[in-house]
Amino acid sequence: MATPPDAVIEAGDSSPDARGGFRVAVADFDGPFDLLLSLITKRELDITEVSLSAVTDDFLAYLRALEGAERLDEASEFLVVAATLLDLKIASLLPQGELVDAEDVALLEARDLLFARLLQYRAFKEVSAWFSERITAETRRHVRSVRLEDRFRQTTTELRWTTSVDDFAALALLAFAPKEIPIVGLDHLHAPLISVREEAAHVVGMLRAGEPLTFRQLIAGADQMGVVVARFLALLELYRHAAIGFEQLEPLGELTVRWTAENWSDENLVNLGAEYGQ
Amino acid sequence: MASETVTDSAAAPDAAAPENADAPERAGLADGVDLARALEAIFMVVDEPQSVVGLASAVGRPVKEVRAAIASLVADYDGEPDPAALPDAPARPRRGFELREVGGGWRLYVRAEFDDVVRDFVHTQAPAKLSQAALETLAVIAYKQPISRGAVASIRAVNVDSVVRTLLSRGLITEAYTDSETGAIHYETTELLLTQLGINSLDELPQISPLLDDGQAGFDDVR
């Protein structure tokens, strides 16, 4: 990070951002974070040219100077926006080319959706300022709310009390029971469980014969994304156990996997992938 | 009721019939009692916003009459000239209080310019300020209600559980219904939120479309 933290923190008098929030200073841009966002959403700044890691470094330095609730607020806001920017950036970095196949179209749509999400987020953020102003203004207002005059107090309808003392205690129990906000159940989703261990056993079986295999060959026949993911995780685990080696001649090129373990016992498989649960 | 009904239809023969239908059996103002005066007596004792319909049913007068009487009280307290007075009649004072329609009904408020004067006499503690995250979540729920927690989280891109709990405990949102298929609870805002915003209905929220049509429609224009 080239810019020293205190240079970043300066509230920037020339800044159009009057509240003097977080300022970004990276290669092609120097100004408030909000401005960076609006430039990106207006596509006047290429997201791929913004170093998110530099922005993050700056932000962390800026955060250290803040305190308490303000810090939390700014941090959570930054996370929301940064996560979207990251998605955006990933989408931008992917090859674009000509609109030849459906995949590319889908990619562009995904990018637009991310822009949309950012815009939507900004809309809610902006309108939340209105909420804040209104609520603050309204807490200063005073409504007439006085105790009922005694002469009216005694004239209310006679209470029809139907609760027994035991029912009353049961109500108390109900009221005191911890109020957990119920969690949305996922039980209705019946995705078949895929075991990293089982897939590892499969991969080991294929590789142990001695012939190096490409990743493409290893996942041949896998009809579910989950199986592909599980086999990939299994490979990482096996690599950690020094059971296999990788070879890749060029970036994004064919990945070749070779069996390198000298004394492998199937007991090693038992614990493999345990941290993935299944 | 019988005598009041006579009064009603005598007072407004044409309009009374349909609206008067919802008037209650029991209550009702005696003949000749000035409706505006009776309403201001009621406003003295209420501690919730009073809807016009509720008031009409309490005093046994047509909704239309009650609405007119409230309008006359608002103008009266605001110091607007009495429409029934002669042109050169002296102006009425602008009262230290006003009648406001907030949170779905009418209540008496101290006029804003006297807020500071009365502050020392009021002992309510202002509730803790809502965090930025809570305000944004509240905004999302206000505009997209009824909405599940998951849907809010996907707009805010962060977990909103504790924020939703805060908003629930402050009475600003409430559970609208539970989706029978997914079991997801959907939330909506309450009248208390309207009161705290000082507005009377959700229609008074600022317009923020077209950004909100799921980012789909109208997106090209914005870009």
Place this chain on the structure above:
Amino acid sequence: MASETVTDSAAAPDAAAPENADAPERAGLADGVDLARALEAIFMVVDEPQSVVGLASAVGRPVKEVRAAIASLVADYDGEPDPAALPDAPARPRRGFELREVGGGWRLYVRAEFDDVVRDFVHTQAPAKLSQAALETLAVIAYKQPISRGAVASIRAVNVDSVVRTLLSRGLITEAYTDSETGAIHYETTELLLTQLGINSLDELPQISPLLDDGQAGFDDVR
């Protein structure tokens, strides 16, 4: 009435500004603010009768002026002719409320002739049966008394303001004391609740202990 109007229009913002400097340190009305209007704002929000001396110190005006302003308000609300108005000026309305001196202080009350209307209204507002929310809140107060409204709200995880008011007006709970530090009113149940439940003392409430100590201690010793 005319006099107030004159004062009102004279109280232009720009006129007030320079003189504002000599306003008293803490409270006090800015010069040019109509005293009667400020007083009626205060009367809108106070529960207890206000002494003239107390009001005078709050608004930073001489007792004599405050007394005169109160007298003008009484006459105003009673619909007496404005002494400053022309003889043929229209009469002022006799308000549905009045300013009365009770127990050494002044407070707004419903005017006696509207007692019936207000009584009917209060009647309609108070349903014969307590709502589930009210019963649960009452149960919380019964087991945790004395307890503040905020503490009840955090146990019930909802806003309980209006429910507490209902219970108060029903005479099922009462104000026990006000915390001198936080200003929070603590509530306790009344004899009426015991009567309704058919028990002689709170000790006869069924024991529901484990949950009561905020789920902290007390799990082993069931009360």
